[in-house]
Amino acid sequence: MYSKEESRQIKQLFWTSFGKSFPRKWTLYNTKIKGFSFKFHFDNKTALIALDLEDDLENRITIWEKLESLKSILLNEYLPDAIFEEEYFLENGKEISRIYLPLEKKVSIHNKNTWQEVMVFFNENMHQFEAFFEEYQDILKV
Numbered sequence: 001m002y003s004k005e006e007s008r009q010i011k012q013l014f015w016t017s018f019g020k021s022f023p024r025k026w027t028l029y030n031t032k033i034k035g036f037s038f039k040f041h042f043d044n045k046t047a048l049i050a051l052d053l054e055d056d057l058e059n060r061i062t063i064w065e066k067l068e069s070l071k072s073i074l075l076n077e078y079l080p081d082a083i084f085e086e087e088y089f090l091e092n093g094k095e096i097s098r099i100y101l102p103l104e105k106k107v108s109i110h111n112k113n114t115w116q117e118v119m120v121f122f123n124e125n126m127h128q129f130e131a132f133f134e135e136y137q138d139i140l141k142v
Helices: 004-021 057-069 071-078 112-140
Strands: 036-042 047-053 083-089 095-102
Touching: 004 112, 036 112, 047 057, 047 112, 057 071, 057 083, 057 095, 057 112, 071 112
Parallel strands: none
Antiparallel strands: 036 047, 047 095, 083 095
């Protein structure tokens, strides 16, 4: 078991290592669409990439409908295993809409032996997510 400080240091080391191993500027929050962001998630049980819609309900519905209309393109040309959840609840209880792709292996940020696999997963799949976004961002803008 790790102390909070040890856990924080391990997480910081992972993200620093990821940035050095795959140096590039990710889109993440810089989508220029309110409430629309890409996220990396890695904890002691799971790793995933996500596209989150966290704006007010009306805007979320508008953008979600556009994403639904592009669903077959995203699945067929970019991320065939992506999961669409219009109603997704975060750990804090907040409801968002999310498209995500989990790494289907047992990984942990506390196990450095899994880091390389997670980094490769993040790089390859987030690159695909961003390529989709770059191609269709004009459609997605409200």
